[in-house]
Every structure is written in C-alpha cells, then in structure tokens.
Amino acid sequence: MGLLDLSNDLAIGIDIGGTNTKYGIVNHRGEILEKGELKTDDYPTIEGFINALYDAMKPLIERQSGYGLKGIGLGAPNGNYYTGTIEYAPNLHWKGIIPIAKLVSEKFGVPATLTNDANAAAMGEMMYGAARGMKDFIMITLGTGVGSGIVANGLMLYGHDGFAGELGHIIVRPGGRKHWSTGADGSLEAYCSATGITITAKKLRAENIHSKLNEVPEEKLDSLAVFEMAEKGDETAIEVFRYTGQILGEALANFIMFSSPEAIILFGGVIKAGEYIMKPTREHMEKNLLPIFQNKVKLVFSELKEADAAILGASALVWEA
Amino acid sequence: MGLLDLSNDLAIGIDIGGTNTKYGIVNHRGEILEKGELKTDDYPTIEGFINALYDAMKPLIERQSGYGLKGIGLGAPNGNYYTGTIEYAPNLHWKGIIPIAKLVSEKFGVPATLTNDANAAAMGEMMYGAARGMKDFIMITLGTGVGSGIVANGLMLYGHDGFAGELGHIIVRPGGRKHWSTGADGSLEAYCSATGITITAKKLRAENIHSKLNEVPEEKLDSLAVFEMAEKGDETAIEVFRYTGQILGEALANFIMFSSPEAIILFGGVIKAGEYIMKPTREHMEKNLLPIFQNKVKLVFSELKEADAAILGASALVWEA
Numbered sequence: 001m002g003l004l005d006l007s008n009d010l011a012i013g014i015d016i017g018g019t020n021t022k023y024g025i026v027n028h029r030g031e032i033l034e035k036g037e038l039k040t041d042d043y044p045t046i047e048g049f050i051n052a053l054y055d056a057m058k059p060l061i062e063r064q065s066g067y068g069l070k071g072i073g074l075g076a077p078n079g080n081y082y083t084g085t086i087e088y089a090p091n092l093h094w095k096g097i098i099p100i101a102k103l104v105s106e107k108f109g110v111p112a113t114l115t116n117d118a119n120a121a122a123m124g125e126m127m128y129g130a131a132r133g134m135k136d137f138i139m140i141t142l143g144t145g146v147g148s149g150i151v152a153n154g155l156m157l158y159g160h161d162g163f164a165g166e167l168g169h170i171i172v173r174p175g176g177r178k179h180w181s182t183g184a185d186g187s188l189e190a191y192c193s194a195t196g197i198t199i200t201a202k203k204l205r206a207e208n209i210h211s212k213l214n215e216v217p218e219e220k221l222d223s224l225a226v227f228e229m230a231e232k233g234d235e236t237a238i239e240v241f242r243y244t245g246q247i248l249g250e251a252l253a254n255f256i257m258f259s260s261p262e263a264i265i266l267f268g269g270v271i272k273a274g275e276y277i278m279k280p281t282r283e284h285m286e287k288n289l290l291p292i293f294q295n296k297v298k299l300v301f302s303e304l305k306e307a308d309a310a311i312l313g314a315s316a317l318v319w320e321a
Numbered sequence: 322m323g324l325l326d327l328s329n330d331l332a333i334g335i336d337i338g339g340t341n342t343k344y345g346i347v348n349h350r351g352e353i354l355e356k357g358e359l360k361t362d363d364y365p366t367i368e369g370f371i372n373a374l375y376d377a378m379k380p381l382i383e384r385q386s387g388y389g390l391k392g393i394g395l396g397a398p399n400g401n402y403y404t405g406t407i408e409y410a411p412n413l414h415w416k417g418i419i420p421i422a423k424l425v426s427e428k429f430g431v432p433a434t435l436t437n438d439a440n441a442a443a444m445g446e447m448m449y450g451a452a453r454g455m456k457d458f459i460m461i462t463l464g465t466g467v468g469s470g471i472v473a474n475g476l477m478l479y480g481h482d483g484f485a486g487e488l489g490h491i492i493v494r495p496g497g498r499k500h501w502s503t504g505a506d507g508s509l510e511a512y513c514s515a516t517g518i519t520i521t522a523k524k525l526r527a528e529n530i531h532s533k534l535n536e537v538p539e540e541k542l543d544s545l546a547v548f549e550m551a552e553k554g555d556e557t558a559i560e561v562f563r564y565t566g567q568i569l570g571e572a573l574a575n576f577i578m579f580s581s582p583e584a585i586i587l588f589g590g591v592i593k594a595g596e597y598i599m600k601p602t603r604e605h606m607e608k609n610l611l612p613i614f615q616n617k618v619k620l621v622f623s624e625l626k627e628a629d630a631a632i633l634g635a636s637a638l639v640w641e642a
Contacts, residue, residue: 078613087613088613134481135481136480136481136485150579150580152473152474152476152478152480152485153473153474153476153478153479155473155474157473157474157580157581158474158581159457159473159580159581159582160455160456160457160581160582160583160617160618161581161614161617162581163581163613163614164457164473164579164580164581165578165579165580165581166578166579166611166613166614167578167579169578169611170575170578170579171571171574171575171609172495173495174493174494174571182611184609184611250492250495253492254491254492254575255579257486257487257488257490257491258471258485258486258487258488258491258576258579258580259471259478259480259485259486259579259580260478260479260480260481260482260483260484260485260486261480261481262481288492288505290487290490290503290505292399292408292409292482292484292487293482293484293487296481296482297481
C-alpha cells in the first residue's frame with residue numbers, strides 16, 4: 001500500500017435506458033476513467049443483458065485493477081431503491097419485477113444499488129454538480145418525459161415504498177390535456193416534457209398559419225426545432241416556450257411550498273431552449289409563491305455534461321451506500 | 322433517586338394561537354399532567370406575554386417538581402424551527418421577527434424549541450397518535466386555514482429555510498378562487514379550509530334556492546352548519562362537502578406523488594363532517610394517483626383529542642430535540 005489507501009476508490013455507474021445502457025468507471029472526484037455503452041433492446045432476457053454487460057465491462061475493470069472497486073450503482077426507469085428491483089417499466093423488454101441489483105451483484109461480485117434514473121441524476125448533481133453541499137434541493141429532468149429527484153435533510157427522498165418524487169405525474173391543470181400513456185388529465189409531463197412541447201407546438205402552429213413552425217415537417221417538429229424558430233424570431237415558437245414555462249413555473253412554486261428547497265436544478269434536452277423557457281418559468285414560479293419563499297430559491301441548470309450525467313449519477317449511489 | 326431515573330421526564334408544550342395560548346406539562350407517555358390557557362391577544366408586547374405565561378405556569382411547574390423538566394416546545398403560526406423566531410405572523414399582535422424561543426428559554430431557565438403549529442401537530446401525531454412508528458407521513462390540518470406538517474425519512478421536513486410544508490398555499494385551481502388574505506388564485510386553503518367551505522356553501526345555496534342551507538343565518542353558515550344540513554339529507558349541503566373533498570383528494574394525490582407517504586392524517590374542525598368529506602376525498606385521491614401509488618396510502622383521521630393535540634404536539638418537540 002502506498003501513501004494513500006486507494007482501496008475502494010472506484011465505483012461503477014450504469015444507466016439503463018429503454019434504448020441504450022451506458023456504463024462507466026468513476027473515481028471519487030467524478031472523473032470517468034472508462035466508459036462504454038450497449039443496446040438495451042438487443043437483449044430480450046435480463047440474464048442475457050447482464051452477461052453481455054459483464055463481458056463488455058470486464059476488460060475495463062481489469063485495466064483499473066490497481067484500485068479497489070467499491071460497488072456498482074444502477075439507474076433505471078421504475079427502479080426501486082428499497083427492493084433493488086425494476087418494477088413494470090413500460091419502456092423495457094423485461095416485464096414484471098426484475099431483481100436487477102441482486103443479479104448484477106452476483107455476477108460482478110460487488111454490492112450493487114439501484115434507484116430510478118431521475119434520482120440517480122439528483123445524486124450526481126449533489127456529488128459532482130450544481131447541488132454540491134446542498135441538503136435540500138429538487139432535480140427536474142425535462143426529456144422525453146418529466147422525472148424528478150428530491151433531496152431533503154441531505155437524504156434522497158424515497159418515501160414509504162421507494163417511489164417518491166414522481167413529479168412529472170402531478171396534476172397541474174385539472175381536467176387538462178390527456179397524457180398519451182398514463183391517461184391522466186393535465187399532468188406536468190403532458191405539458192412540459194419534450195413530447196408535451198411538441199403537442200403544444202402542433203396546436204399553436206395550427207392556430208397561427210403564418211408561423212414559421214408550419215415550415216417544419218411533422219416528424220421533425222420537436223423542442224429543438226421550436227427553439228430554432230424562436231431564435232429566428234417566430235412569435236408562435238416563442239409562445240410555445242412561454243406557455244410551457246408558465247405551467248412549469250406554477251408547478252415549481254407548488255414544489256417549493258412543499259419542501260422549501262435551496263435550489264431547483266433543471267436537466268435534460270428541453271433546457272437547450274435556455275432563456276426562452278427559463279424566463280417565463282422563473283416569472284411564474286415567483287408569482288405563485290407565498291412572500292416568505294419569494295426571491296430565495298435558486299433556479300439553475302445542471303452543471304453536468306448530459307452525456308456523462310447518467311453514469312456519474314448512478315456511480316454516486318455507491319459512495320452514498 | 323428511585324428505581325427509575327425520572328430526571329428529565331417532563332416537557333412543557335405551549336401552543337400559541339391568535340386568540341388563545343394553551344399550555345401543559347406532559348410526560349413521556351403523552352399524559353397531560355397540568356394544563357391551562359391564557360388569552361394571547363390580551364398582551365400587546367411579547368415581554369408582557371412571556372411574563373404572564375411564566376406567572377401562570379410557575380405553580381404548575383412547582384407542583385411537578387419531583388420530576389425534572391427537560392425543556393419547552395412551542396408551536397406558533399409562522400414559527401421557524403431553525404431560528405426560533407415567529408416571523409410576520411398575520412394573526413398575532415407582535416409584529417416583525419420575534420425571537421420567542423430565546424425569550425422563553427431565558428425566562429424559564431430550560432431549553433426551548435419552536436416550530437409552526439401544523440408541524441407541532443404532526444410531531445404529536447408521530448409521538449402519541451395515528452402516526453406512531455411511521456417514518457413517512459403527511460399531516461393536514463383543516464381548520465380556519467389549511468396547514469401541514471410533513472415527515473420524511475423519520476425527520477420533520479423543514480427545508481432549506483425552515484418553512485417547508487405550506488401545503489395550504491399550493492395552487493390547485495390555476496386562475497381559481499382568490500384567497501381572502503394572500504390574494505393567490507386557486508390555493509388549497511381557499512377551498513378546503515373551514516373558511517373556504519363557508520364560501521362554497523354561500524355560493525351553492527345561492528344557486529339552489531330550495532336548499533335548507535338557505536335557512537341558516539348568514540353569520541352561522543359554517544362547516545358545522547353545513548354538516549347538520551347534510552345529516553338532514555340536504556343535497557346542496559352534501560354537494561358542498563363533495564366539491565371540497567374532490568379538490569382535497571386531487572391535492573392529496575399530488576402530495577403522495579411528491580413524498581410517497583405511508584399515511585395522510587387529517588386533523589381539525591372540518592373533519593367533523595366525517596364520511597361526507599372523506600368519501601369524495603378518498604375517491605379523487607385514488608383516481609388521480611399513478612397506479613404504483615394506488616390503494617397503498619392510508620387516509621385517516623387524527624387520533625389525538627383536538628383540545629390536547631396542540632399541547633402534545635408542542636411538547637413532542639422536546640423529546641425530539
């Protein structure tokens with residue numbers, strides 16, 4: 001042993017998505033020493049997937065064998081921290097309840113911890129990103145869906161059954177837009193996800209025939225296309241983000257009055273729209289807060305590179321465990 | 322000293338309300354050994370109030386002098402746990418920031434801890450009531466206003482600045498009923514407090530001229546009067562609670578998707594309406610939950626006597642400290 005005890009100095013982070021699985025080996029400073037990915041949907045069985053993951057990672061682990069491996073952190077949709085199981089994830093091939101933490105731990109021979117993907121993102125932000133040193137914050141991921149991770153009293157909020165923090169499914173417009181998958185009326189995700197923004201864009205361009213959004217082919221009308229048209233000064237495109245930001249801001253105000261966080265951190269593809277969405281979000285957030293909460297809560301973007309955040313977040317579970 | 326060490330076996334609980342202040346001496350089992358009250362609004366200065374409180378409590382404390390006094394817990398509107406100060410409470414004479422925990426501690430010579438009244442109620446429920454043994458629950462107080470106390474990971478949720486859990490001020494109907502005091506449009510308190518129920522009753526009786534609610538004099542039209550008419554089979558009175566329960570149930574569903582509690586505990590004058598309000602609340606709560614949360618969360622009434630709950634809740638702060 002040298003001057004420093006480097007045993008247990010590395011963690012593996014694995015982010016399992018419906019299409020791709022990203023993995024990496026991370027040190028305490030949040031540096032990704034090795035990384036790679038494989039196609040999740042190439043593996044119809046969980047056993048096949050774990051074998052492939054092990055085969056892919058083995059050479060990477062061997063290359064870092066001078067250091068001890070403390071454990072593996074897993075982020076996955078519908079991942080339950082308490083049970084280590086993925087439960088009925090709609091976007092994965094593996095149906096029912098999958099005891100993935102146990103299976104991975106057995107295969108790799110080190111402890112494995114699971115959480116859902118948004119909680120993993122929050123962990124990453126707390127350990128390496130914009131939430132360093134914070135004990136109370138909320139992470140909102142604005143991607144294809146809307147996810148969230150909540151930290152209170154310095155602890156990840158898992159709740160009684162491990163499913164706390166499903167803020168994308170909170171009803172923000174009772175009787176409002178029907179969700180394409182859950183069927184709920186007026187949930188946050190129905191408006192403020194990339195999917196929701198596309199719906200809003202389609203609706204508003206139909207009502208505004210002179211909008212440049214009408215020049216975008218149907219299949220290319222996503223939040224990036226709306227952003228590009230906003231940059232060209234198209235009023236309808238700007239209104240798409242204003243409307244989205246209003247609903248997001250109102251929801252954030254409610255979240256603040258629940259847990260009184262130091263900061264709200266936004267993450268995901270949608271935030272590429274920058275101030276087009278941030279300005280109305282901030283404005284409607286402040287407007288809907290009780291005075292005792294106003295002008296106190298930081299509303300910031302994630303500080304992690306989107307490509308690395310999922311791996312870092314999953315690996316952060318290992319240090320916390 | 323006898324067989325048991327009884328030092329530090331007693332706590333004082335003081336609940337400061339706009340009109341009355343209730344105080345008591347409580348043991349570990351939640352038995353109130355001594356109690357009394359004084360009129361808060363008789364004392365225009367905080368110093369006068371604390372002197373009067375001390376003079377009133379001194380003989381009670383002396384009567385229990387065989388036991389040690391561990392400390393004093395205070396519940397008050399806008400009470401901040403972190404700072405021990407009451408901040409800008411609209412219903413109290415004492416304006417600005419009042420360092421009440423420090424003043425009480427100096428006067429009584431024991432440590433004093435402050436929290437807001439709804440958090441104190443949650444503490445009482447956790448120590449002596451329906452939430453015994455629970456690590457994740459939400460307490461909702463339905464009185465003149467709507468208050469809340471949230472417990473997560475076994476800890477009271479205070480948030481970054483001590484003001485977490487203002488669920489009465491969450492917006493449940495964007496653009497809806499204006500709040501008489503905050504000016505917010507569509508907050509939970511505007512609909513589900515006793516005050517909100519009276520507004521709903523006035524509105525619905527005006528629209529339904531045959532309703533028995535029209536027999537109640539204007540100044541007596543409160544949630545108890547509506548309950549009495551519901552008991553007599555008046556459809557409009559029943560609709561008042563159904564409407565209130567729908568909005569409350571929708572809000573509770575959102576709270577559950579935030580913190581995934583084991584139970585939601587309802588407390589306060591409004592719950593005297595029993596199943597008239599519970600049934601629609603439960604129904605709309607379940608209906609608005611994601612399937613993973615359905616039929617899991619207990620929705621129950623407080624188990625503490627309303628007259629004692631405030632004192633017990635405040636005293637519970639002492640054992641936690």
